[in-house]
Amino acid sequence: MASSTGDQSQAVRNGLRTKVLTLHSMNPRVRQVEYAVRGPIVQRALELEQELRQGVKKPFTEVIRANIGDAQAMGQRPITFLRQVLALCVNPDLLTSPSFPDDAKKRAERILQACGGHSLGAYSVSSGIQLIREDVAQYIERRDGGIPADPNNVFLSTGASDAIVTVLKLLVAGEGHTRTGVLIPIPQYPLYSATLAELGAVQVDYYLDEERAWALDVSELHRALCQARGHCHPRALCVINPGNPTGQVQTRECIEAVIRFAFEERLFLLADEVYQDNVYAAGSQFHSFKKVLMEMGPPYAGQQELASFHSTSKGYMGECGFLGGYVEVVNMDAAVQQQMLKLMSVRLCPPVPGQALLDLVVSPPAPTDPSFVQFQAERQAVLAELAAKAKLTEQVFNEAPGISCNPVQGAMYSFPRVQLPPGGGRAQVRRGRGCRVGSGGQASLPDDCLFTGAGPGPRHVLLPAPPGGDRHLRGAWERLWAAGRHLPLPDDHSAPLGETAAAAGEAEQISCQIHPRVLLSPAGARLGAPDCVLRGPGGSGAHCTCSCCLAGGGGGWAPASLQVPNKAVWQSDSREEVLAAAWSAPTCLPFLQA
Numbered sequence: 165m166a167s168s169t170g171d172q173s174q175a176v177r178n179g180l181r182t183k184v185l186t187l188h189s190m191n192p193r194v195r196q197v198e199y200a201v202r203g204p205i206v207q208r209a210l211e212l213e214q215e216l217r218q219g220v221k222k223p224f225t226e227v228i229r230a231n232i233g234d235a236q237a238m239g240q241r242p243i244t245f246l247r248q249v250l251a252l253c254v255n256p257d258l259l260t261s262p263s264f265p266d267d268a269k270k271r272a273e274r275i276l277q278a279c280g281g282h283s284l285g286a287y288s289v290s291s292g293i294q295l296i297r298e299d300v301a302q303y304i305e306r307r308d309g310g311i312p313a314d315p316n317n318v319f320l321s322t323g324a325s326d327a328i329v330t331v332l333k334l335l336v337a338g339e340g341h342t343r344t345g346v347l348i349p350i351p352q353y354p355l356y357s358a359t360l361a362e363l364g365a366v367q368v369d370y371y372l373d374e375e376r377a378w379a380l381d382v383s384e385l386h387r388a389l390c391q392a393r394g395h396c397h398p399r400a401l402c403v404i405n406p407g408n409p410t411g412q413v414q415t416r417e418c419i420e421a422v423i424r425f426a427f428e429e430r431l432f433l434l435a436d437e438v439y440q441d442n443v444y445a446a447g448s449q450f451h452s453f454k455k456v457l458m459e460m461g462p463p464y465a466g467q468q469e470l471a472s473f474h475s476t477s478k479g480y481m482g483e484c485g486f487l488g489g490y491v492e493v494v495n496m497d498a499a500v501q502q503q504m505l506k507l508m509s510v511r512l513c514p515p516v517p518g519q520a521l522l523d524l525v526v527s528p529p530a531p532t533d534p535s536f537v538q539f540q541a542e543r544q545a546v547l548a549e550l551a552a553k554a555k556l557t558e559q560v561f562n563e564a565p566g567i568s569c570n571p572v573q574g575a576m577y578s579f580p581r582v583q584l585p586p587g588g589g590r591a592q593v594r595r596g597r598g599c600r601v602g603s604g605g606q607a608s609l610p611d612d613c614l615f616t617g618a619g620p621g622p623r624h625v626l627l628p629a630p631p632g633g634d635r636h637l638r639g640a641w642e643r644l645w646a647a648g649r650h651l652p653l654p655d656d657h658s659a660p661l662g663e664t665a666a667a668a669g670e671a672e673q674i675s676c677q678i679h680p681r682v683l684l685s686p687a688g689a690r691l692g693a694p695d696c697v698l699r700g701p702g703g704s705g706a707h708c709t710c711s712c713c714l715a716g717g718g719g720g721w722a723p724a725s726l727q728v729p730n731k732a733v734w735q736s737d738s739r740e741e742v743l744a745a746a747w748s749a750p751t752c753l754p755f756l757q758a
Contacts, residue, residue, distance in 0.1 A: 213227050240546065245535045256276060288516055294315070296520075301313040301315040303526035320490050322511075324438045331491065343397065344365045345365065346367065347370050347431070349402070368396070374570065377412055377573065378411070386425070398431065401431045401434070406440070406442060411573055413574040432470075435473065437473060439478050444554045444555070445573035452472065469494070471496070475488065476521050476525050488521045488522035554572035557569070558572055
């Protein structure tokens with residue numbers, strides 16, 4: 165009774181009740197979660213956008229969103245056939261309209277027949293509409309050259325992220341030294357680190373080899389595993405292929421080696437394959453883990469546990485908002501599979517419109533269908549533009565001062581590295597002002613600061629390059645060009661084995677203030693790509709006409725002038741002089757990192 169009275173007195177101070185739920189009393193694991201894709205820097209960007217709309221004067225005119233691969237937010241047009249069928253499903257009254265092709269109407273009717281009450285507004289079963297699961301299984305069979313896929317092993321989900329979290333929940337167990345450890349790639353997509361923190365699992369970092377185009381080295385997996393076994397129980401290995409954020413496409417030989425490693429070390433494999441349609445580089449080819457596993461034969465094919473994930477958010481579709489996705493499980497214990505279904509049942513079902521969209525993605529128009537020609541043309545146009553931008557972005561970054569970038573083989577991002585000059589970076593940092601960066605990527609930013617966050621991994625920035633986003637992509641290029649080699653970046657991950665001194669140096673840099681400088685012309689001036697010669701005297705009609713600038717959409721976009729903070733307009737025919745002037749102008753813009 166005394167204890168209860170004491171608790172009540174603690175809860176009442178100065179006649180006011182304290183909150184039941186506070187930062188101190190809340191779930192400590194939630195406090196540990198960090199998700200840079202939508203973290204404090206993104207929140208500040210939203211505030212800045214609101215202030216700009218309200219007419220608040222800033223030394224910049226827009227916020228460039230490079231924090232997430234949201235293609236349609238950056239200007240990509242939806243695929244016509246997908247939207248036609250979805251419109252018909254949402255409003256069946258349109259089925260009598262002559263504005264829609266017959267094959268779109270038939271597809272909509274087929275989907276609606278499989279829905280409860282013939283309506284997209286009804287719940288489905290928790291694992292997803294059976295018809296759509298069957299279509300997904302048939303898609304996997306076609307993709308993998310006829311290797312069977314069982315629809316009972318396919319579970320639809322609220323995007324791939326939801327399925328990944330579900331499988332990780334099944335894997336996490338133990339306390340102390342027996343806690344589940346999960347090997348994840350560094351650089352990484354922050355979903356994994358955030359989820360593992362929330363679940364109380366141990367994040368085991370393995371480092372991709374930047375010098376070999378972000379290759380996955382099995383010897384590095386061995387290093388990470390051996391080091392982790394001293395403080396946790398590693399039970400799972402995650403591979404992202406094609407890579408997010410690093411853009412590499414793993415070879416078949418690499419995938420075979422990873423499967424052997426996982427089998428020998430008794431690790432559950434998670435294959436994040438949401439970018440499987442996004443492969444651009446000559447000689448690169450997507451190989452699904454399921455296909456390689458089955459073709460390896462016994463003992464791997466019949467025993468190695470695998471969950472592979474796909475989504476409607478990436479690829480040529482870019483339909484992020486519909487949150488369609490699935491997971492296929494292979495060699496999962498039948499009793500555990502039932503537990504996974506139970507876990508999904510708690511959330512009732514994935515969004516049914518997202519399920520309908522997924523069905524269209526895995527079963528697109530056939531060559532004999534009326535919509536095929538337009539669908540194929542739109543699909544190829546998106547993928548071709550992505551491939552062109554992947555190459556162009558690589559070229560631009562590799563010619564920029566202090567920046568290097570590996571070939572973008574796949575996915576939707578370039579991941580350039582910013583080189584700090586030996587001995588000079590720290591001095592430059594300390595002369596700056598305003599941006600204080602914490603070890604977790606937290607920052608107190610002046611409104612005109614370019615900052616990359618700390619999401620994917622060390623010493624890099626990430627730049628999405630979706631179709632239709634030319635203006636934003638070029639704006640981001642300009643800011644990185646102007647920042648050049650003087651941009652200090654934090655490293656929020658522990659250094660690989662044997663680099664503790666380097667890690668200590670990085671930690672010291674993190675505590676410094678930064679003030680990188682970025683070109684911004686309120687009048688709208690734009691710099692050309694690094695190999696451009698800026699034509700003419702720099703007047704309003706002077707534009708760059710090189711093929712590099714025209715590749716992203718034509719028209720030229722680089723008048724050789726810029727406006728500095730004192731409102732004077734500076735002009736030159738020299739690219740070098742323009743860059744030098746850009747560096748001298750402290751007009752900066754937040755550059756957000758996913």
